[in-house]
Amino acid sequence: MTDTTATEFETQPLREFTERAYLDYSMYVILDRALPHVADGLKPVQRRIVYAMSELGLSAAAKYKKSARTVGDVLGKYHPHGDAACYEAMVHMAQPFTYRYPLIDGQGNWGSPDDPKSFAAMRYTEARLTPYARVLLGELGQGTVEWGPNFDGALQEPERLPARLPNVLLNGGSGIAVGMATDIPPHNLGEAVAACSHLIDRPEAPTAELCEHLPAPDFPTAAEVVTPRDELHRIYERGHGTVRARARWEYEREAAQIVVHALPYQVAGAKVMEQIAGQLQARKLPMVDDLRDESDHDQPVRIVVQLRSKRQDPERVMEHLFATTDLERGYRVHLNAIGLDGRPQVFSLRGLLTEWLAFRTETVRRRLRWRLERVEERLHILEGLLTAYLNIDEVIAIIREHDEPKPVLMERFGLTAAQAEAILELRLRHLARLEEQKIRAEQGELERERDTLRATLGSEERLREQVRTELLADAEAYGDERRSPLVHREPARAIDETELMPSEPITAVLSQKGWVRAAKGHEVDPVGLSYKSGDGYLDHAHGRSNQSVVFLDSHGRAYALPAHTLPSARSQGEPLTKRLSPPEQARFQAVLAGEAQGRWVLASDAGYGFQVPLQELLSRNRAGKAVLTVPAGSAPLAPAPVPAEAQGAELAVASSDGRLLVFPLEELPEMARGKGNKLIGIPAQRLRSREEVAVAVAVLPAGAGLYVAAGKSGKRLGAEQLEPFRAARGRRGVQLPQGLRRVARLAAVPAGGG
The missing domain is CATH 1.10.268.10 (Topoisomerase, domain 3)
Structure with missing residues (x-):
């Protein structure tokens, strides 16, 4: 029996082994799979496909040969990986809507712009190289590149192809490696050559000068590049950023229809149709009547958006569609490639062209x-x-x-x-x-x-x-002409949902238990509506269906909901807690509606308040936003609307002691949130003990009177009768007559109302 000693084995910490194994795997993925080389712009699988086809004699002048034959040669001789991935890489190089300058001339079904992966199996398709492929292969046998053994050492394969043009920019490429990725958009051949020629003349030329010759990516489709030139310059300077492309369209006025005839790169017409149809079904495009796909062999892209009438603004419709569909799309730019030193790096445009020219000069x-x-x-x-x-x-x-x-x-x-x-x-x-x-x-x-x-x-x-x-x-x-025109366009903006809604008068009604509903019109009697058992009327507000309705809770928080989303008053509504998330123990106390610029007076029964525009109360947050600071033990008062013409308006404030104070509204500041300023002077001791608190506020237009509701009775006070109660803001106020001291509500009475 042989004695096995420990010297026959290598012992190392698991941490070191796993670290080295992972790094080896990472470098393999980066260098041999995911990133293109700056020299020929190809990944290993692409390079091996092109080389194998040249070895099979599949030049542009040769007869087509089954794709399966090419894939078999690639896998058997140079690339021992899956046939599906290899064939898909071959398909991409043959698709004119994927590659700006295809390397493979395919015969058969090689996919379509609507579904690039709908290509036939490799046993059905045939292929040969395109004339452009000679740019990569023409100098291969002339001592231009290094050669190395294939995976089993039986054959030699080129480590790079001697590209006569900067294919890394012309066809671009994308890939995801371990810890890094690349996204190089395609560019125009003539523009890239012009930039190279300028760099040969002026090796120190900055990127800005090169951008005069190569201003932007040039995609295989005719969509517009709408990224501003200064932003494109920054992208090419940094080597990363986002380029935006927008579909091209025209308006046929006689037929009142918009015709889209060029889509952005890698955007499927079927996907765009689905996105627009979804908005039509959701009634988010009331100005559009119909949608048709009239694309055919003669017009590969013809999407027709039929407007309801000639009065509709086609520019506004398309701006909305650009913002909400793939008719405008952003493309990530990350000029990451393997350099001549064998290391991946993010290049600027100048760095990339300089590196490639160094390779080309040496070649x-x-x-x-x-x-x-x-x-x-x-x-x-x-x-x-x-x-x-x-x-x-x-x-x-x-x-x-x-x-x-x-x-x-x-x-x-x-x-x-x-x-x-x-x-x-x-x-x-x-x-x-x-x-x-x-x-x-x-x-x-x-x-x-x-x-x-x-x-x-x-x-x-x-x-x-x-x-x-x-x-x-x-x-x-x-070379050929640029396909993607570079056009300056303003950023697209989606139509606000409220702009799409019809503007109809509505009355929002809030119940004592926090249920809400909306009735059409302003002539509704909210008190007379049907309420659930144990519930009843609390507050209402008049607004319009394309506005927002604001709710105020007992903690001084404001919440907003679109008016058109409120349930109909024909039902008993729904609880606000179903759509909003107020704090525990908080209850809804008031509802506000109207123009966003309209102002309201918010106050607490501690006698403090301020003016606030309604738009400051709007919030998309379910939890609302803190607006009125309510002291401990206090509660908000019913908000009072400020008339559009506030010149000469006054604010009336009443306390539970029957005191009334009227002062000019202009003495009350406008704020976005907070406790506010003192409205009426209540002694601190009486306020702390709750013996006396503020009970109501009302804004009186210039020359208006005041209605004081006390118990089951009330009285109208004319503008002249309010003179004894007028004083500066924060004063104590004057007691009302004996029968009006238990004030429940204050309301303005129009001038001449008695």
């Missing part, structure tokens, strides 16, 4: 060196052949007389092994005098090419000019 240098070596090798051979032609009879004699003529030729004429081998491989028909002339002509041509190559390799300026010339030639061959 051209390597190609020229490779070509120079081939030229010099051929000149060397031609020199040997010319020697043979000048001594043809002696060469033939040596070949006929010697069993091993190669060393003899080398010794006799001072030839190298390669030259001697080339002479021995000559065919008899090439011994004609005409061949000598051809050799001399080829020699002269190659010598001129050699001199040009040496001059270019020896001058950085000439090398840069060579790069620029090739870029411009490729732009001429493959």
